[in-house]
Amino acid sequence: MITTIDLEPVNKILAQIELSEKLTNGKIKPAYLIPLLQDIQDEYGYLPRKVLEHVSTISGIPLSRIFGVITFYEQFYMEPQGKHTIKCCRGTACHVKNGQKISDTISEILGIAEGETTEDGLFTFETVACLGTCFLAPVVMIDDQYFGNLTNSEITKIINKYSPKGDMP
Numbered sequence: 001m002i003t004t005i006d007l008e009p010v011n012k013i014l015a016q017i018e019l020s021e022k023l024t025n026g027k028i029k030p031a032y033l034i035p036l037l038q039d040i041q042d043e044y045g046y047l048p049r050k051v052l053e054h055v056s057t058i059s060g061i062p063l064s065r066i067f068g069v070i071t072f073y074e075q076f077y078m079e080p081q082g083k084h085t086i087k088c089c090r091g092t093a094c095h096v097k098n099g100q101k102i103s104d105t106i107s108e109i110l111g112i113a114e115g116e117t118t119e120d121g122l123f124t125f126e127t128v129a130c131l132g133t134c135f136l137a138p139v140v141m142i143d144d145q146y147f148g149n150l151t152n153s154e155i156t157k158i159i160n161k162y163s164p165k166g167d168m169p
């Protein structure tokens with residue numbers, strides 16, 4: 001399936017940059033690359049490759065540099081994300097408190113592996129190095145809400161609450 005990406009939103013973002021002081025000799029200053037990518041992700045929900053190629057052409061920033069920034073920062077996505085993002089901590093404090101089992105349970109409930117999005121677009125599942133709330137281990141974050149001291153049955157109930165269909169398989 002060929003998906004057409006509308007370049008109008010990114011052109012508006014680039015036009016705003018042009019009007020500001022963020023240019024040097026017609027090129028976007030490197031310091032503004034991250035905010036630019038954030039703006040694009042806010043607009044599209046992720047960073048489509050075609051949009052990034054367009055940004056590279058217009059801005060003069062090499063595509064390899066843009067990809068370097070995207071892969072360095074966990075906040076950026078190159079694939080569409082689910083309505084809800086589930087982040088399961090795989091850090092040491094969570095690991096020793098059964099974090100792997102929680103992660104396996106999430107994967108099993110959703111029927112997807114880490115880094116994937118459910119077919120209905122409802123959930124994206126990620127694991128992260130540390131959620132910064134080790135005292136709550138094992139911890140899962142759904143969107144901007146933390147769930148700590150989790151057991152397998154608790155994470156199952158929590159995920160079901162986010163599903164409009166009720167119980168997940």
Ligand code: FES
Nearest residue numbers: 089091094131134
């Ligand atoms: S190790 Fe899990 S929150 Fe820090």
